[in-house]
Amino acid sequence: MLIEIKNLTKDYLMGEVKVPALKGIDLKIKKNEYVAIMGPSGSGKSTLMNILGCLDTPTSGQYLFNKMDVSQLNDDELSAMRNREIGFIFQSFNLLPRMSSLHNVEMPLIYAGVNKYERRKQSVKALERVGLAERMMHKPAELSGGQRQRVAVARALVTNPGILLADEPTGALDSKTGLEIMQLFDELHHEGNTIILITHEKEIAEYAHRTILLKDGMIFSDLQKNLNSKIEKQTP
Amino acid sequence: MDFEENIKVAIRGLIDHKFRSFLTMLGIIFGVASVIAMLSIGEGAKRQAIAKYQDLGVNNIIVRDKELSNEELEEVRAKFSLGLSLNDAYVIKEIVPGVVDVAPQAEKNSEIRYADKSSKSTLIGITPSFIKILNYEADKGTFINEDHSERNLKVCVLGAGVVKTLFQNQDPIGKMVKIDDQWLEVVGVMKAKALFTETVGELASRDLNNDVYVPLSTFHKRFEFDNKLTSEIKQITIKVDNSDQLVETAGLVRGILDRHHYNNDDFSIVIPFELLKQEEKERRIYNFLLGAIAAISLIVGGIGIMNIMMATVMERTREIGIRRAIGARKSDIMSQFVTEAVAISITGGIIGVFLGVSLSLGISLLTDVSTLIRVYSIIIAFGFSVIVGISFGYLPAKNAANLKPIESIRYE
Numbered sequence A: 001m002l003i004e005i006k007n008l009t010k011d012y013l014m015g016e017v018k019v020p021a022l023k024g025i026d027l028k029i030k031k032n033e034y035v036a037i038m039g040p041s042g043s044g045k046s047t048l049m050n051i052l053g054c055l056d057t058p059t060s061g062q063y064l065f066n067k068m069d070v071s072q073l074n075d076d077e078l079s080a081m082r083n084r085e086i087g088f089i090f091q092s093f094n095l096l097p098r099m100s101s102l103h104n105v106e107m108p109l110i111y112a113g114v115n116k117y118e119r120r121k122q123s124v125k126a127l128e129r130v131g132l133a134e135r136m137m138h139k140p141a142e143l144s145g146g147q148r149q150r151v152a153v154a155r156a157l158v159t160n161p162g163i164l165l166a167d168e169p170t171g172a173l174d175s176k177t178g179l180e181i182m183q184l185f186d187e188l189h190h191e192g193n194t195i196i197l198i199t200h201e202k203e204i205a206e207y208a209h210r211t212i213l214l215k216d217g218m219i220f221s222d223l224q225k226n227l228n229s230k231i232e233k234q235t236p
Numbered sequence B: 001m002d003f004e005e006n007i008k009v010a011i012r013g014l015i016d017h018k019f020r021s022f023l024t025m026l027g028i029i030f031g032v033a034s035v036i037a038m039l040s041i042g043e044g045a046k047r048q049a050i051a052k053y054q055d056l057g058v059n060n061i062i063v064r065d066k067e068l069s070n071e072e073l074e075e076v077r078a079k080f081s082l083g084l085s086l087n088d089a090y091v092i093k094e095i096v097p098g099v100v101d102v103a104p105q106a107e108k109n110s111e112i113r114y115a116d117k118s119s120k121s122t123l124i125g126i127t128p129s130f131i132k133i134l135n136y137e138a139d140k141g142t143f144i145n146e147d148h149s150e151r152n153l154k155v156c157v158l159g160a161g162v163v164k165t166l167f168q169n170q171d172p173i174g175k176m177v178k179i180d181d182q183w184l185e186v187v188g189v190m191k192a193k194a195l196f197t198e199t200v201g202e203l204a205s206r207d208l209n210n211d212v213y214v215p216l217s218t219f220h221k222r223f224e225f226d227n228k229l230t231s232e233i234k235q236i237t238i239k240v241d242n243s244d245q246l247v248e249t250a251g252l253v254r255g256i257l258d259r260h261h262y263n264n265d266d267f268s269i270v271i272p273f274e275l276l277k278q279e280e281k282e283r284r285i286y287n288f289l290l291g292a293i294a295a296i297s298l299i300v301g302g303i304g305i306m307n308i309m310m311a312t313v314m315e316r317t318r319e320i321g322i323r324r325a326i327g328a329r330k331s332d333i334m335s336q337f338v339t340e341a342v343a344i345s346i347t348g349g350i351i352g353v354f355l356g357v358s359l360s361l362g363i364s365l366l367t368d369v370s371t372l373i374r375v376y377s378i379i380i381a382f383g384f385s386v387i388v389g390i391s392f393g394y395l396p397a398k399n400a401a402n403l404k405p406i407e408s409i410r411y412e
Helices: A045-052 A075-085 A101-112 A116-129 A145-157 A175-190 A227-234 B003-016 B018-056 B070-078 B086-095 B129-134 B146-150 B160-167 B216-222 B243-260 B272-315 B317-325 B330-366 B375-401 B405-409
Strands: A003-014 A017-029 A034-038 A060-065 A086-089 A163-167 A194-198 A210-215 A218-224 B060-065 B099-114 B117-126 B138-141 B155-158 B176-179 B182-190 B211-215 B235-240 B267-270
Touching: A003 A045, A017 A045, A017 A218, A034 A045, A045 A163, A045 A194, A075 A086, A075 A101, A075 B317, A075 B330, A086 A145, A101 A116, A101 A145, A116 A145, A145 A163, A145 A175, A163 A175, A175 A194, B003 B018, B003 B330, B018 B272, B018 B330, B018 B375, B060 B243, B060 B272, B086 B099, B086 B235, B086 B243, B099 B129, B099 B160, B099 B216, B117 B160, B117 B216, B129 B235, B146 B216, B155 B160, B155 B176, B160 B182, B182 B211, B211 B216, B235 B243, B243 B267, B243 B272, B272 B317, B272 B330, B272 B375, B317 B330, B317 B405, B330 B375
Parallel strands: A034 A194, A034 A210, A086 A163, A163 A194, B117 B211, B155 B182
Antiparallel strands: A003 A017, A003 A060, A210 A218, B060 B235, B060 B267, B099 B117, B099 B176, B099 B235, B138 B182, B155 B211, B176 B182
8 A cells, every 4th residue: 555544634723713624534545546636625635635745744643655654754754755755746837947947857856865967867767758858958938838747747757756746737727738738647657657636627537547525624435437437538 | 955056056046136146245245355455454554563673673672862952961961971871882781681782873963975965864873783783784885894893994884865865876885975074985885774754662763764874983083973962872772682581671771771870861761572562462453443343344244145035035935845845855945045145155255355455455556555465364354254144144044944835835
């Protein structure tokens, strides 16, 4: 089991008032699963993503990643987890604007302490994987939205993380480019990556093989999709 | 995160915001430049002072006959004092322990003439020990020697200024000059000496280059004082073997002379080395104040850096969030921002060093203030600018490191 979450809760303090965002989540995700987490705003899906992505720690409960208890880690250890095991893909790309694509992709490896030569090699490979080998020296502003998101995907891939965590990855893209990105995710999944997709769009969620619906901080439904139906959908 | 990457990011930051970086640096630039300029002015003054006292001899005690009016002279003579005498010099040398040698000298204002030119000079009668004690050097020819003294020869050695006035470009050696009513042969010329522009203790300032030296024996035999009551000797320079003993030796000399002069208090004692020490003590306080004022401008420069860094951190909240999300530790963010602050202060420091050095050179070229740039002052100024960068970059960097990743990544 790659991810095992037991009775996880998260409360926020709004002034003096404790507001529960997650009220006891139990969740298991295996390696090479393709999971979509859905839910309306305020359902707690962003909170769950932050905790899954080691950006935040739960109030109570357990989060085991590869059998390691993440909820007990300190700030530096969480940073190392994010660096090695989580590949973030954000709605707004979140690239560093003053750096080339290549340098952006290299960033996680810099923090991992990988040497210059190895860094360059792996980053070029990741950019080739997303089809942007020719745009390596371009800065984000010189790229289209779809290309920027591909750079972001390359940056997420470059450390060979345990999971790819995508937060509304098509939210800032037109439907055609969005489709291209989702096809890229399909390919990455076939190559053995574990993907967790956070979205509120049903069409996007349908690319995943399993859909978890959150409501009011709890899991409302957890559906494993029939693979045949997906094939039918892709070939209308 | 490796150091090289930090430096690259910092330098790129500087280049991307050239004008802003330059404005931020201004405080450091002027701070470093003024520290260097202040220190170089202090060092210049120190060098001049040392040169001045070296002329007087750091191991010397100078006993000088007081300038007295005619009435005062009559009074002290009536009280049995003969003023400074050759005998005083002889007694000091024989009795006082630690005395290596003494150089008595007689002085008289004279007019010296050659061809149609003349010069007002101080005629000084000396013994050969004079040159050893005061480190005088002849530029050409010889200085007054034993032979000249023993045979009361009518020879003289001219100061550089006198040579310039009387001879211009001619070689004065071997020429006859007329001093008062006596003809003397020029046997030597002195090296030019620094202008003695300040009064040192009881020694009035004068231009040593206008001196004319003759053997003391010749002086007494051939020349007469305007006032018959004038003391035989104007000054006795005493060389001591150990500069630690200067004050004690001077005390002994005073005791002996007081007895010989029947407590008439008609002489004064100057210890150049003690004056130098005292002057240096005063100057050190003065220099420290100058340096401190300059250092304040460095600190103000540091506050400027802190101000800009605080704004930069705000502006780059999202970048910090992204870096944190992809694995930067707090310490990585911290060192990145400290490096940026230090990059600003080092760049400012380097520009400041150049500005400070040119300022110092400019001051000594365009004014008569002498400056001396010492390596230590550059190191102090530059080192201080680096320390300012680190200390004033620390707080903004800490703020940056403590931003929460989930909040900063959504910051617009």
